[in-house]
Amino acid sequence: MEPLELRRAVAAGRATAAELGLEVDDVTVIHDSDRVALRLTPCDVLARVAPAGHLADAEFEVEVARRLAAAGAPIGELEPRAGPRVHVRDGFAISLWTYYEPVGSEIAxxxxxxxxxxxxxxxxxxxxxxxxxxxxxxxxxxxxxxxxxxxxxxxxxxxxxxxxxxxxxxxxxxxxxxxxxxxxxxxxxxxxxxxxxxxxxxxxxxxxxxxxxxxxxxxxxxxxxxxxxxxxxxxxxxxxxxxxxxxxxxxxxxxxxxxxxxxxxxxxxxxxxxxxxxxx
Missing domain, CATH: 3.90.1200.10 (Aminoglycoside phosphotransferase (APH), C-terminal lobe)
Structure with missing residues (x-):
């Protein structure tokens, strides 16, 4: 994202989590492309933030995650404190996910x-x-x-x-x-x-x-x-x-x-x- 859009995306992700009662003192950008992935701490939530034009894609992803979690798939799951939904704020579509601390070893x-x-x-x-x-x-x-x-x-x-x-x-x-x-x-x-x-x-x-x-x-x-x-x-x-x-x-x-x-x-x-x- 362009720097100004990225700042707006970070603010939208932070505000959405805070509105749900999740404590956010710091935001780390983990991935930045057409959409961004943000680690929110200390609540340890991953926020995926995309322009609102990607709302349908975000809703599809949330539905896929909801159904696959029920089927026991090995996936990164939605944040249970936020519910299986996409939030729209300030021109962005925001979904909240469980943050998983990565393990350093390569997957065989x-x-x-x-x-x-x-x-x-x-x-x-x-x-x-x-x-x-x-x-x-x-x-x-x-x-x-x-x-x-x-x-x-x-x-x-x-x-x-x-x-x-x-x-x-x-x-x-x-x-x-x-x-x-x-x-x-x-x-x-x-x-x-x-x-x-x-x-x-x-x-x-x-x-x-x-x-x-x-x-x-x-x-x-x-x-x-x-x-x-x-x-x-x-x-x-x-x-x-x-x-x-x-x-x-x-x-x-x-x-x-x-x-x-x-x-x-x-x-x-x-x-x-x-x-x-x-x-x-």
């Missing part, structure tokens, strides 16, 4: 796979209307195919990204018989190592698709510990992830730090991923 691939397997089992018990992962591809194609939305993208790279997204969508999305609810982006930044064990966070990306789509976000060794997964499909999904990543970076409105580097790096990694799964 077998433990990562076990957490993902348990998460998928809970998702299969959950009745939730979520988009298909191919909807995400369609959104990326709208950005890539519209020069007004991605003005810095060269004609050659535009064709490459467009053809790759469309081709991988057809390949991966052709057979939907094994599709189920997924986390959507269970990369290492969204799996916390806590005293309670590994817990998934950032649940607004929940979508439908094959489990390999989730496994492609995890460290590569993880798939080898996930029984029944298809290694070739994981490779295709990993290439798709880099295609999606690249599409978002070339948006004129993208605000990722060091964007110029990641625009070039994303295309390079996409080409390497395509070569690995036999596509050029």
């Amino acid at each position: 691939p077998a433990d990562y796979a076990d957490a993902l397997r348990r998460h998928h089992a809970a998702l299969r018990q959950t009745d939730l209307n979520a988009p298909h992962f191919t909807d995400r591809i369609a959104a990326a194609l709208r950005e890539v195919d519209d020069a007004g939305r991605s003005p810095a993208l060269s004609a050659g790279d535009r064709r490459f990204l467009s053809d790759t997204l469309a081709g991988l969508s057809a390949t991966i999305g052709r057979d939907r018989t094994g599709d189920q609810l997924l986390h959507g982006e269970p990369h290492p930044g969204n799996l916390l190592n806590t005293k309670q064990g590994p817990l998934f966070v950032d649940l607004a990306t929940c979508c439908r698709g094959p489990v390999e789509f989730d496994l492609a976000h995890a460290p590569e060794e993880t798939g080898r510990h996930y029984a029944g997964s298809n290694p070739a499909l994981i490779h295709h999904c990993r290439a798709l992830n880099w295609a999606l990543f690249s599409a978002w970076r070339w948006r004129g409105a993208d605000q990722m730090p060091n964007r110029s580097h990641w625009r070039a790096e994303g295309l390079t990694r996409l080409q390497a991923a395509l070569a690995r799964c036999g596509r050029r």
Whole structure:
């Protein structure tokens, strides 16, 4: 967020927690992008604060968390003192979550796979209307195919990204018989190592698709510990992830730090991923 917007977001998060009777003496910014994550102390609450335009996404995430907690999923849960709801204040959508002190050790691939397997089992018990992962591809194609939305993208790279997204969508999305609810982006930044064990966070990306789509976000060794997964499909999904990543970076409105580097790096990694799964 821009500095002024960030200050307003911090103030809105602090005021919302205080209004609920939670003691807030200090606020630490843990993550800052299109939305921010704030640690509020001494009440030890995590506040997710996004512009009010993201209200529907915030409400969806809260509903996903509520249902998955009931199913026993390994997730970071909502703050019980705040209730399962999104608060709107000063142009921001605010949800309050339990804060988990991170444990320093890295999550081993077998433990990562076990957490993902348990998460998928809970998702299969959950009745939730979520988009298909191919909807995400369609959104990326709208950005890539519209020069007004991605003005810095060269004609050659535009064709490459467009053809790759469309081709991988057809390949991966052709057979939907094994599709189920997924986390959507269970990369290492969204799996916390806590005293309670590994817990998934950032649940607004929940979508439908094959489990390999989730496994492609995890460290590569993880798939080898996930029984029944298809290694070739994981490779295709990993290439798709880099295609999606690249599409978002070339948006004129993208605000990722060091964007110029990641625009070039994303295309390079996409080409390497395509070569690995036999596509050029």
